Amino acid sequence: MVDVYVSDHNKNFREILTGYDPNSFIETWVENEQYQVDFVLHKLEANSFEFDLVDYESSLFLEGQEFIVKKVVLSANGSIVSKNVNAQHISLTMQDGYQYNTKTGTLSVMDCLKHIFSGELGDMGFVYDFVDKNKIVEKVEQENFGNANYLQLVQEVLNDYKLVMLVDNKHLTFIPREDYGQTTENEIRYQYNTDEVSFDIDTMSLKTEIRGFGKKKEDDTYYFSPRTYRSSEYLRWGRRIQAPIEDDRYTVAGNMDRRLVLELQDYPATSGNITLRLPYKCGKGDFVRFIYEPLGLDYDIQIVGYKRYPFSSIIPPEIILSNNKRSIMSIMAQLARTINKKGVK
Incomplete structure (x- = not known):
């Protein structure tokens, strides 16, 4: 124990x-x-x-x-x-630090992090790394980055560069979302290790093509031509166009290409809670195979949250699964609020 x-x-x-x-x-x-x-x-x-x-x-x-x-x-x-x-x-105590100064320019992830943790309270004992083994994250044009507490600015970095933050006390590791999570052999199957399932499945947001527009120069031409990404799911679902991304922080085509791939919702958006009735090791970010025969579901979904009872032998964990790329942050915020409402009375 x-x-x-x-x-x-x-x-x-x-x-x-x-x-x-x-x-x-x-x-x-x-x-x-x-x-x-x-x-x-x-x-x-x-x-x-x-x-x-x-x-x-x-x-x-x-x-x-x-x-x-x-x-x-x-x-x-x-x-x-x-x-x-x-x-x-303890990682959330970074909200007590504040960076009054702002920075503008084409900044890397490490440029942003160094700026954040050089604020009013210094690094507060935090150490951080950025691990980009495939060199897929490029610099992004930032304007007036700063004038907020450390936690708010870190959230901006996570959103702007499409990263996940792993925490080990005050050691923060930032990684690209594409490199996050392990594909496991674990299965979550209805009526085997779960019988309480609450899922939101949405095909309204299913799209197969998206276009991105970056920053314009002073002569009203773009730094790069508008980029279009079409998923291989086009062959199955046909041409379905997602609302374009227009973001003048992008001056490099590669940055926009990566964002288009990450944000195109080219499969049914699925998110929800599962209450397990067998022991299950909840690995942060793990991909698990979810099989739910009543709805004909059988595909990999990522664990984006959990609620577990480490000292109880009778209460099973609840895990939060999602593959919704477009609104993952809003989904997690909503699920966090739901968890809070179910907290200790």
């Missing part, structure tokens, strides 16, 4: 946490959006010191990851005193 540790804000004490309800302990992760733990802690005669340590800005350590307590609700029912606790992953 993995232990949870608690430490005060100044790291003077570090103790094994006991007295929490194992069925209330939830770890929630949503890609590029959310990473937190929630639980109910009961005050016992044997854990009074640890109980008091769990307070605002104290630290919890789960499987090597540090979470900072941000919300504590103290309650009493007769002689039973409890705390409802919410703790956010």
